[in-house]
Amino acid sequence: MQMPRSRCQPFHSLLPVTLLLLAARPVSASIPQDDAPGRQMAIQATQAKPLTHTITADHSTFSQLQFTLEQQKTLKPEDVTKACLSCHNQAALQFHQTIHWTWRDKDDAGNPAKFGKGGISVNNF
Amino acid sequence: MTGKMIKIYLYSKFERFWHWFQAVSIFLLLLTGFEVHGTIKLFGFKQAVNLHNIIGLTWLGIFLFFVFWMFVTLEYRQYIPTTKKLFEVARHYAYGIFKGEPHPVEKSLNAKHNPMQRLTYLGLTAILLPFQMITGLLYWGYNDWSGLGLSWMSLEVIALLHLIGGFALLIFLIIHVYMVTTGHTLTAHVAAMFSGWEEVHEEENVADWEKKTI
Amino acid sequence: MAQSVGRPQRENCGTCHFYGGGGDAVKHGDLDSSLIKVDKNLDVHMGSKESGGQDFTCVRCHTTTAHHIAGRIYEKPASIDRKSLLQNDLGDKIMCESCHGAQPHKAGGMSAKLNDHTDKVSCQACHIPEFSRNQPTKMSWDWSKAGSLMDGKTEVKNADGQAIFMKEKGLFTWEKNVVPEYFWYNGTLAHMTTEDTFDPTEEVWLNRPKGNKDDPNSRIMPFKVHRAISPYDKVNKTMVIPHLFPYGKDDKTAYWKNFDWSAAIVDGMNYAGQKYSGEFGFVKTNYVFPTTHMVAPREQALSCSECHSKDSRLKNITDIYLPGRDSFKLVDTIGWFAAGGALIVIFLHGIIRFISSRKRKED
Numbered sequence: 001m002q003m004p005r006s007r008c009q010p011f012h013s014l015l016p017v018t019l020l021l022l023a024a025r026p027v028s029a030s031i032p033q034d035d036a037p038g039r040q041m042a043i044q045a046t047q048a049k050p051l052t053h054t055i056t057a058d059h060s061t062f063s064q065l066q067f068t069l070e071q072q073k074t075l076k077p078e079d080v081t082k083a084c085l086s087c088h089n090q091a092a093l094q095f096h097q098t099i100h101w102t103w104r105d106k107d108d109a110g111n112p113a114k115f116g117k118g119g120i121s122v123n124n125f
Numbered sequence: 126m127t128g129k130m131i132k133i134y135l136y137s138k139f140e141r142f143w144h145w146f147q148a149v150s151i152f153l154l155l156l157t158g159f160e161v162h163g164t165i166k167l168f169g170f171k172q173a174v175n176l177h178n179i180i181g182l183t184w185l186g187i188f189l190f191f192v193f194w195m196f197v198t199l200e201y202r203q204y205i206p207t208t209k210k211l212f213e214v215a216r217h218y219a220y221g222i223f224k225g226e227p228h229p230v231e232k233s234l235n236a237k238h239n240p241m242q243r244l245t246y247l248g249l250t251a252i253l254l255p256f257q258m259i260t261g262l263l264y265w266g267y268n269d270w271s272g273l274g275l276s277w278m279s280l281e282v283i284a285l286l287h288l289i290g291g292f293a294l295l296i297f298l299i300i301h302v303y304m305v306t307t308g309h310t311l312t313a314h315v316a317a318m319f320s321g322w323e324e325v326h327e328e329e330n331v332a333d334w335e336k337k338t339i
Numbered sequence: 340m341a342q343s344v345g346r347p348q349r350e351n352c353g354t355c356h357f358y359g360g361g362g363d364a365v366k367h368g369d370l371d372s373s374l375i376k377v378d379k380n381l382d383v384h385m386g387s388k389e390s391g392g393q394d395f396t397c398v399r400c401h402t403t404t405a406h407h408i409a410g411r412i413y414e415k416p417a418s419i420d421r422k423s424l425l426q427n428d429l430g431d432k433i434m435c436e437s438c439h440g441a442q443p444h445k446a447g448g449m450s451a452k453l454n455d456h457t458d459k460v461s462c463q464a465c466h467i468p469e470f471s472r473n474q475p476t477k478m479s480w481d482w483s484k485a486g487s488l489m490d491g492k493t494e495v496k497n498a499d500g501q502a503i504f505m506k507e508k509g510l511f512t513w514e515k516n517v518v519p520e521y522f523w524y525n526g527t528l529a530h531m532t533t534e535d536t537f538d539p540t541e542e543v544w545l546n547r548p549k550g551n552k553d554d555p556n557s558r559i560m561p562f563k564v565h566r567a568i569s570p571y572d573k574v575n576k577t578m579v580i581p582h583l584f585p586y587g588k589d590d591k592t593a594y595w596k597n598f599d600w601s602a603a604i605v606d607g608m609n610y611a612g613q614k615y616s617g618e619f620g621f622v623k624t625n626y627v628f629p630t631t632h633m634v635a636p637r638e639q640a641l642s643c644s645e646c647h648s649k650d651s652r653l654k655n656i657t658d659i660y661l662p663g664r665d666s667f668k669l670v671d672t673i674g675w676f677a678a679g680g681a682l683i684v685i686f687l688h689g690i691i692r693f694i695s696s697r698k699r700k701e702d
Contacts, residue, residue: 023556035444035445036443036444036450036637037440037442037443037444038439038442038443038444039439039443041438041439041440041443042350042438042439042443042509045437045438046393046395046399046438059344060344066532072451081439090405092404094405094406094407095406097405097406097407098396098404098406098408099407100392100408105608114532114534114582115531116528119532120532120533120534120580120611120613121530121531121532121545121546122530122531122532122545122569122578122580123545123546123626124482124545124565124566124567124569124624124625124626125360125361125365125366125480125565125567125626134673147408161647161662161663162662162663162666163647163648163662163663163664163665163666164648164666164671168640169641169643169648170553170642170644170645170648170663171449171643174449174643175448175449177490186433193700216689222692223692223695224695224699225695225696225699252642267455268455268527269456279660280659280660281660284660284662285670287668288666288667288670288671289670289674290675292670292673292674292677295674295678296677296678299678299681299682299685300684300685302682303685303688303689306689307692327506
């Protein structure tokens with residue numbers, strides 16, 4: 001992968017640049033091509049590591065997640081969450097720190113600030 | 126000024142190319158420039174910028190060669206300003222021309238331009254065009270200013286200066302095109318700029334300053 | 340249930356975020372239920388593979404660290420560093436630059452000029468030509484019209500089936516294919532709270548993009564601006580928090596049950612622990628939303644003249660010289676006056692030449 005060449009052309013190279021411009025540049029507006037470097041980079045960045053490669057466990061085989069038909073009749077969503085948390089033992093603690101839980105932005109010290117739905121900022125919708 | 130009319134080969138191929146190249150360049154640069162400025166709509170903004178850049182940079186490159194040519198061929202001496210007969214030339218265009226008087230300064234190989242032309246073209250070539258090229262180049266290179274230590278400059282000021290130069294060129298162009306018609310016929314001068322041959326009165330007495338001094 | 344363990348899908352996020360503000364497409368101009376199943380024309384990233392899109396889910400860009408999801412913007416930018424993913428494999432992938440780099444366009448010619456713009460113009464500014472390109476979004480909301488009926492009805496709908504009046508909420512307008520408003524933006528918004536005072540004779544910006552032309556991290560960014568007429572404290576000149584949604588059947592103060600602004604504001608401000616004078620009025624308020632989703636295919640990116648023209652989109656960006664939009668009135672006037680003068684002079688000169696030569700011939 002080649003990084004895009006900087007556009008910055010030193011002024012002393014102007015004359016050859018001028019002649020090149022004359023010779024090589026079509027006058028008509030150029031339509032963006034497939035090989036725009038930003039697109040190449042993005043495709044490379046998102047395809048380099050397919051997400052499936054990061055999964056190392058098949059959750060359907062975990063005994064904690066096996067529920068009998070009888071159990072499933074009375075099962076509540078919270079019971080499944082508990083089953084998740086029995087292994088993912090940091091998840092709840094992590095989640096309690098997030099804006100999805102506090103509904104508040106954090107100040108520089110990491111404490112909930114005034115802003116957010118749980119704060120005293122105001123919207124108009 | 127009693128000599129008969131003779132034809133002299135006044136403008137070389139290179140000079141004629143140079144003249145018409147500049148004429149087309151100035152015309153297109155004015156058109157695209159005033160489109161970039163938002164005054165007219167013709168090519169579309171993007172194409173106007175593109176054309177303006179290409180023509181401007183090309184002219185700049187050829188201009189450097191032209192300056193080199195001027196000094197190598199000593200043709201720059203045609204542009205050394207003089208005040209001799211300047212008043213007479215001015216008086217001619219303001220008054221004598223209406224009386225059908227002959228031009229006070231006849232063109233010759235050693236003096237292609239009358240004193241007023243000398244001043245005008247010197248001002249154009251030595252001041253206005255370089256001024257437009259420098260401000261235009263800075264405008265073009267706007268994004269590289271910080272890298273070149275030019276961050277203190279203001280795009281607004283550069284654009285303003287370049288615009289003022291553009292207006293000056295527009296006014297020059299208007300007057301220049303009109304002055305072309307003031308030859309002994311309406312099309313005499315423009316024909317000469319195509320063929321190279323200018324019809325002049327055969328001079329009997331050539332003034333000292335008109336002689337090529339080597 | 341256990342079979343569905345996996346990464347969050349669009350529905351997981353969209354159930355809340357597509358319906359913000361009380362309904363589909365109300366709050367955001369660039370986030371609505373259209374994104375559940377979408378083609379490339381509306382969103383190049385989330386568009387289906389069949390339509391030529393990338394079929395990204397939300398979390399493809401909104402990457403997480405310990406359940407913190409990248410992309411919230413209050414006082415902190417979504418991402419502090421404008422750098423490419425290639426430079427930092429573990430960084431948040433939330434910025435366009437994260438994947439596309441800072442010089443995404445081809446080198447050479449006018450494409451290079453596009454790369455020149457990335458230091459001051461956000462990707463979104465050109466690549467999201469309009470927002471709400473599939474469903475109309477709510478653009479204005481007059482809360483002062485709530486509480487009474489309109490033509491004897493509690494709800495009035497427009498031709499598209501969207502409510503333009505509701506007794507609970509007031510009067511709305513909806514718009515589709517909206518041209519954004521543009522502001523300098525460093526990735527953060529300044530928010531007004533119930534503690535901040537303002538001048539009620541002017542529009543009150545409840546939030547505002549932060550940033551300026553000299554800040555290397557600021558870009559010109561497109562925004563949806565939601566304009567409303569909202570209740571405020573007339574004496575303290577502060578915004579108020581009314582209690583809207585009833586707690587239950589016996590709720591005596593909730594506005595949506597009792598339609599009494601005064602009681603609802605007293606209760607709401609009391610709950611929030613904020614001062615309230617007891618006197619309320621209505622004030623014009625604006626709320627901005629950055630427009631960043633629903634990126635259009637590159638063929639639809641803005642042409643230069645959308646900004647570089649007298650009729651520029653960048654009306655709010657007045658602190659820079661913008662070629663094609665800005666001019667120098669005085670120099671223009673003098674310049675055209677002089678050019679016109681030159682024309683008149685040569686015209687007169689030519690006429691006199693013509694007449695005098697005719698005369699001489701007659702003589």
